[in-house]
Amino acid sequence: MASVEVSLKEMMTDAEGALGAAVVDYTSGMALGTLGGGKDLDMTIAAAGNTDVVRAKVRAMEQLGLKSQIEDILITLGKQYHLIRPVAGRSGNGLFLYLVLDRARSNLAMARHHLKRVEGQLEI
Structure with a gap:
Protein backbone atom coordinates (compact mmCIF):
# COMPACT_ATOMS: atom_id res chain seq x y z
CA MET A 1 0.00 0.00 0.00
CA ALA A 2 1.19 3.49 -0.82
CA SER A 3 0.63 6.89 0.79
CA VAL A 4 -0.55 9.97 -1.10
CA GLU A 5 3.03 11.26 -1.36
CA VAL A 6 4.37 7.97 -2.74
CA SER A 7 1.44 7.73 -5.17
CA LEU A 8 2.09 11.24 -6.48
CA LYS A 9 5.78 10.45 -7.05
CA GLU A 10 4.87 7.26 -8.90
CA MET A 11 2.36 9.09 -11.08
CA MET A 12 4.99 11.67 -12.03
CA THR A 13 7.89 9.27 -12.62
CA ALA A 47 -7.79 19.73 -9.25
CA ALA A 48 -10.59 21.81 -7.73
CA GLY A 49 -11.98 22.64 -11.17
CA ASN A 50 -12.00 19.02 -12.25
CA THR A 51 -13.98 18.15 -9.16
CA ASP A 52 -16.97 19.64 -11.00
CA VAL A 53 -16.28 17.36 -13.98
CA VAL A 54 -16.33 14.25 -11.78
CA ARG A 55 -19.43 15.37 -9.89
CA ALA A 56 -21.28 16.11 -13.15
CA LYS A 57 -20.43 12.70 -14.62
CA VAL A 58 -21.43 10.86 -11.45
CA ARG A 59 -24.72 12.79 -11.36
CA ALA A 60 -25.42 12.07 -15.05
CA MET A 61 -24.77 8.37 -14.55
CA GLU A 62 -27.13 8.30 -11.57
CA GLN A 63 -29.86 10.08 -13.55
CA LEU A 64 -29.43 7.60 -16.41
CA GLY A 65 -29.56 4.68 -14.01
CA LEU A 66 -26.15 3.40 -15.12
CA LYS A 67 -24.76 0.88 -12.65
CA SER A 68 -21.24 0.81 -14.09
CA GLN A 69 -18.31 2.65 -12.49
CA ILE A 70 -16.19 5.30 -14.19
CA GLU A 71 -12.76 3.94 -15.08
CA ASP A 72 -11.36 7.25 -16.23
CA ILE A 73 -12.26 10.58 -17.80
CA LEU A 74 -10.05 12.05 -20.51
CA ILE A 75 -9.91 15.73 -21.41
CA THR A 76 -7.87 16.37 -24.53
CA LEU A 77 -6.37 19.82 -25.05
CA GLY A 78 -4.16 21.04 -27.88
CA LYS A 79 -0.92 20.28 -26.04
CA GLN A 80 -2.04 18.29 -22.99
CA TYR A 81 -4.03 15.31 -21.82
CA HIS A 82 -5.87 15.61 -18.50
CA LEU A 83 -6.60 12.16 -17.12
CA ILE A 84 -8.97 11.66 -14.19
CA ARG A 85 -9.36 8.27 -12.49
CA PRO A 86 -11.83 7.85 -9.61
CA VAL A 87 -10.43 5.66 -6.84
CA ALA A 88 -12.50 2.50 -6.27
CA GLY A 89 -12.74 0.64 -3.02
CA ARG A 90 -13.42 1.54 0.60
CA SER A 91 -10.28 3.58 1.19
CA GLY A 92 -10.80 5.75 -1.87
CA ASN A 93 -14.49 6.56 -1.80
CA GLY A 94 -14.88 10.13 -3.02
CA LEU A 95 -11.29 10.46 -4.30
CA PHE A 96 -9.80 10.70 -7.76
CA LEU A 97 -6.33 10.65 -9.24
CA TYR A 98 -5.56 13.49 -11.62
CA LEU A 99 -2.67 13.43 -14.06
CA VAL A 100 -1.69 16.08 -16.60
CA LEU A 101 0.45 14.90 -19.52
CA ASP A 102 2.38 16.63 -22.27
CA ARG A 103 0.57 15.33 -25.33
CA ALA A 104 3.71 15.26 -27.51
CA ARG A 105 5.78 13.24 -25.02
CA SER A 106 3.25 10.86 -23.50
CA ASN A 107 1.71 7.48 -24.22
CA LEU A 108 -1.93 7.70 -23.18
CA ALA A 109 -2.47 3.93 -22.97
CA MET A 110 0.55 3.49 -20.71
CA ALA A 111 -0.51 6.45 -18.56
CA ARG A 112 -3.93 4.85 -18.03
CA HIS A 113 -2.21 1.60 -17.09
CA HIS A 114 0.06 3.39 -14.59
CA LEU A 115 -2.88 5.22 -12.99
CA LYS A 116 -4.77 1.95 -12.57
CA ARG A 117 -1.77 0.45 -10.77
CA VAL A 118 -1.35 3.54 -8.54
CA GLU A 119 -5.07 3.44 -7.73
CA GLY A 120 -4.79 -0.17 -6.61
CA GLN A 121 -1.92 0.64 -4.25
CA LEU A 122 -3.22 3.90 -2.75
CA GLU A 123 -3.99 3.77 0.95
CA ILE A 124 -5.60 6.74 2.68
Whole structure:
Protein backbone atom coordinates (compact mmCIF):
# COMPACT_ATOMS: atom_id res chain seq x y z
CA MET A 1 0.00 0.00 0.00
CA ALA A 2 1.19 3.49 -0.82
CA SER A 3 0.63 6.89 0.79
CA VAL A 4 -0.55 9.97 -1.10
CA GLU A 5 3.03 11.26 -1.36
CA VAL A 6 4.37 7.97 -2.74
CA SER A 7 1.44 7.73 -5.17
CA LEU A 8 2.09 11.24 -6.48
CA LYS A 9 5.78 10.45 -7.05
CA GLU A 10 4.87 7.26 -8.90
CA MET A 11 2.36 9.09 -11.08
CA MET A 12 4.99 11.67 -12.03
CA THR A 13 7.89 9.27 -12.62
CA ASP A 14 6.09 6.30 -14.18
CA ALA A 15 4.05 8.22 -16.76
CA GLU A 16 6.26 9.61 -19.50
CA GLY A 17 5.48 13.26 -20.22
CA ALA A 18 3.82 13.88 -16.83
CA LEU A 19 3.49 17.57 -16.03
CA GLY A 20 1.52 17.40 -12.80
CA ALA A 21 -0.38 15.03 -10.53
CA ALA A 22 -2.91 15.27 -7.72
CA VAL A 23 -4.99 13.15 -5.39
CA VAL A 24 -8.31 14.92 -4.92
CA ASP A 25 -11.38 14.57 -2.69
CA TYR A 26 -14.27 15.35 -5.01
CA THR A 27 -16.78 15.69 -2.19
CA SER A 28 -14.94 18.77 -0.89
CA GLY A 29 -12.93 19.78 -3.96
CA MET A 30 -9.72 19.77 -1.92
CA ALA A 31 -6.47 18.28 -3.16
CA LEU A 32 -4.98 15.88 -0.60
CA GLY A 33 -1.66 16.36 -2.37
CA THR A 34 -0.18 17.73 -5.58
CA LEU A 35 3.12 17.41 -7.38
CA GLY A 36 4.44 19.19 -10.45
CA GLY A 37 2.62 21.88 -12.34
CA GLY A 38 4.14 25.34 -12.57
CA LYS A 39 3.27 28.95 -13.28
CA ASP A 40 1.07 27.94 -16.22
CA LEU A 41 -0.44 24.91 -14.45
CA ASP A 42 -1.60 25.43 -10.87
CA MET A 43 -2.43 21.87 -9.82
CA THR A 44 -4.53 22.96 -6.83
CA ILE A 45 -6.80 25.09 -9.01
CA ALA A 46 -6.92 22.45 -11.77
CA ALA A 47 -7.79 19.73 -9.25
CA ALA A 48 -10.59 21.81 -7.73
CA GLY A 49 -11.98 22.64 -11.17
CA ASN A 50 -12.00 19.02 -12.25
CA THR A 51 -13.98 18.15 -9.16
CA ASP A 52 -16.97 19.64 -11.00
CA VAL A 53 -16.28 17.36 -13.98
CA VAL A 54 -16.33 14.25 -11.78
CA ARG A 55 -19.43 15.37 -9.89
CA ALA A 56 -21.28 16.11 -13.15
CA LYS A 57 -20.43 12.70 -14.62
CA VAL A 58 -21.43 10.86 -11.45
CA ARG A 59 -24.72 12.79 -11.36
CA ALA A 60 -25.42 12.07 -15.05
CA MET A 61 -24.77 8.37 -14.55
CA GLU A 62 -27.13 8.30 -11.57
CA GLN A 63 -29.86 10.08 -13.55
CA LEU A 64 -29.43 7.60 -16.41
CA GLY A 65 -29.56 4.68 -14.01
CA LEU A 66 -26.15 3.40 -15.12
CA LYS A 67 -24.76 0.88 -12.65
CA SER A 68 -21.24 0.81 -14.09
CA GLN A 69 -18.31 2.65 -12.49
CA ILE A 70 -16.19 5.30 -14.19
CA GLU A 71 -12.76 3.94 -15.08
CA ASP A 72 -11.36 7.25 -16.23
CA ILE A 73 -12.26 10.58 -17.80
CA LEU A 74 -10.05 12.05 -20.51
CA ILE A 75 -9.91 15.73 -21.41
CA THR A 76 -7.87 16.37 -24.53
CA LEU A 77 -6.37 19.82 -25.05
CA GLY A 78 -4.16 21.04 -27.88
CA LYS A 79 -0.92 20.28 -26.04
CA GLN A 80 -2.04 18.29 -22.99
CA TYR A 81 -4.03 15.31 -21.82
CA HIS A 82 -5.87 15.61 -18.50
CA LEU A 83 -6.60 12.16 -17.12
CA ILE A 84 -8.97 11.66 -14.19
CA ARG A 85 -9.36 8.27 -12.49
CA PRO A 86 -11.83 7.85 -9.61
CA VAL A 87 -10.43 5.66 -6.84
CA ALA A 88 -12.50 2.50 -6.27
CA GLY A 89 -12.74 0.64 -3.02
CA ARG A 90 -13.42 1.54 0.60
CA SER A 91 -10.28 3.58 1.19
CA GLY A 92 -10.80 5.75 -1.87
CA ASN A 93 -14.49 6.56 -1.80
CA GLY A 94 -14.88 10.13 -3.02
CA LEU A 95 -11.29 10.46 -4.30
CA PHE A 96 -9.80 10.70 -7.76
CA LEU A 97 -6.33 10.65 -9.24
CA TYR A 98 -5.56 13.49 -11.62
CA LEU A 99 -2.67 13.43 -14.06
CA VAL A 100 -1.69 16.08 -16.60
CA LEU A 101 0.45 14.90 -19.52
CA ASP A 102 2.38 16.63 -22.27
CA ARG A 103 0.57 15.33 -25.33
CA ALA A 104 3.71 15.26 -27.51
CA ARG A 105 5.78 13.24 -25.02
CA SER A 106 3.25 10.86 -23.50
CA ASN A 107 1.71 7.48 -24.22
CA LEU A 108 -1.93 7.70 -23.18
CA ALA A 109 -2.47 3.93 -22.97
CA MET A 110 0.55 3.49 -20.71
CA ALA A 111 -0.51 6.45 -18.56
CA ARG A 112 -3.93 4.85 -18.03
CA HIS A 113 -2.21 1.60 -17.09
CA HIS A 114 0.06 3.39 -14.59
CA LEU A 115 -2.88 5.22 -12.99
CA LYS A 116 -4.77 1.95 -12.57
CA ARG A 117 -1.77 0.45 -10.77
CA VAL A 118 -1.35 3.54 -8.54
CA GLU A 119 -5.07 3.44 -7.73
CA GLY A 120 -4.79 -0.17 -6.61
CA GLN A 121 -1.92 0.64 -4.25
CA LEU A 122 -3.22 3.90 -2.75
CA GLU A 123 -3.99 3.77 0.95
CA ILE A 124 -5.60 6.74 2.68
